[in-house]
Amino acid sequence: MVHRTQLIILNTTKVGERSLVLHTLSDEWGRRSFITSVRKGSGMALVQPLSIVDAEVAENPRSDLWRVRSLSASYPLTGLRTSPEKNAISLFMAEVLYRSVREGAWEGDLFVWCVRSILTLDALEGDFANYHLRFLLEFAAALGFSPSLEDLMPFAGEHLSQLRDLLQADFSACMLVPLSGGTRTEIARILLKYLGYHTETRIEVRSLRVLSELFR
Numbered sequence: 001m002v003h004r005t006q007l008i009i010l011n012t013t014k015v016g017e018r019s020l021v022l023h024t025l026s027d028e029w030g031r032r033s034f035i036t037s038v039r040k041g042s043g044m045a046l047v048q049p050l051s052i053v054d055a056e057v058a059e060n061p062r063s064d065l066w067r068v069r070s071l072s073a074s075y076p077l078t079g080l081r082t083s084p085e086k087n088a089i090s091l092f093m094a095e096v097l098y099r100s101v102r103e104g105a106w107e108g109d110l111f112v113w114c115v116r117s118i119l120t121l122d123a124l125e126g127d128f129a130n131y132h133l134r135f136l137l138e139f140a141a142a143l144g145f146s147p148s149l150e151d152l153m154p155f156a157g158e159h160l161s162q163l164r165d166l167l168q169a170d171f172s173a174c175m176l177v178p179l180s181g182g183t184r185t186e187i188a189r190i191l192l193k194y195l196g197y198h199t200e201t202r203i204e205v206r207s208l209r210v211l212s213e214l215f216r
Contacts, residue, residue, distance in 0.1 A: 001058075002056050002057065002058050003056070003057045004054070004055075004057075005027075005028055005054075005055060006026065006054055006055075007022070007024040007052070007053050007055055008024060008026070008051070008052055008097075008111065009047050009049060009050065009051045009052075009053065009094075010023045010024060010031075010094050010098040010101075011023040011095075011098045015035065018037050019036065020036055020037075020038050021034070021065070022034050022036055022047060023103075025114060026111055027111040027112065030101075030104065030105050030110070030111075031101045031103055031104065031105045031106075032103065033103065034055075034065065034068040035065050035068070036067060037069075046071050046072070046073060049090060049094030050080065050090040050091075050094045050118050051077065052073070052074040052075050052077070052115060053071045053072060054070075054071070054072050054073075054074050055068040055070060056069050056070045075118075075122070077122050078122070079121070079122040080118075085128070085129075085214050085215070086122070086128070088214050089121060089128070089131055089132050089135075089211065090118070090121065091207045092132050092205060092207045093118075095205050095206065096135075096139065096192070096205055099203050099204065100139075100199050100203050102201075107143055107144075108142075109142070113142045117135055124175075127176060128175060129175075130174055130184065131175065132188060132211060133166055133184065133187055133188060133191065134171065134174050134175070136188065136191040136192070137166065137167065140191075140194065140195055143195075143198070145198050147167070147194060149163065149164050149167055151194070152167075152190070152191075152194060155190045155191075155193050155194050155197075157186075159183065159186055159187055159190060162179060162183060162187060163187065165177045166187070181215050182212075184211075184215060185208065188208055188211070192205060
């Protein structure tokens with residue numbers, strides 16, 4: 001059976017010379033991996049982290065690793081691909097999702113929320129240095145454990161007041177909460193520990209280092 005579906009690319013693993021395993025998130029299957037054949041150049045551009053693609057999924061009764069084909073971009077995501085800062089945030093978001101949502105997990109409306117988060121970042125024109133922090137807070141809510149200040153207190157250390165500001169602000173105000181680069185990085189680590197505690201996963205995100213360099 002062949003399904004037409006939409007996938008968010010979280011990560012890829014090369015298999016041989018012409019095949020990739022795509023680690024994805026979808027509305028139909030939640031977190032699931034598929035195999036595909038991808039050409040160099042434009043083909044690889046389609047499967048960058050956080051790309052949203054339309055694809056055909058061919059079921060394989062002999063394997064859990066189904067094949068996807070006929071990939072095409074659902075959205076151009078020009079903002080993400082042309083801005084080094086947005087691209088770095090998108091890599092961070094993809095890595096958080098990849099390392100915290102388990103293979104086979106299906107979390108309600110998580111896919112719809114992820115698409116909205118990706119398109120929001122793509123469309124922002126400025127003042128988005130705090131976006132990854134807002135993403136982490138909303139991600140926790142999307143997983144079903146909306147953080148409160150009391151919940152975050154055991155993880156907060158000396159950053160409780162900044163966390164309070166981020167939690168109490170609406171989206172626009174959250175983007176404008178004044179934070180130094182170092183404080184922003186520490187708050188990201190706090191929120192990752194909070195997420196790791198609730199998902200029972202040690203979430204090590206290497207791309208946070210890149211964000212620390214870009215948003216000082």
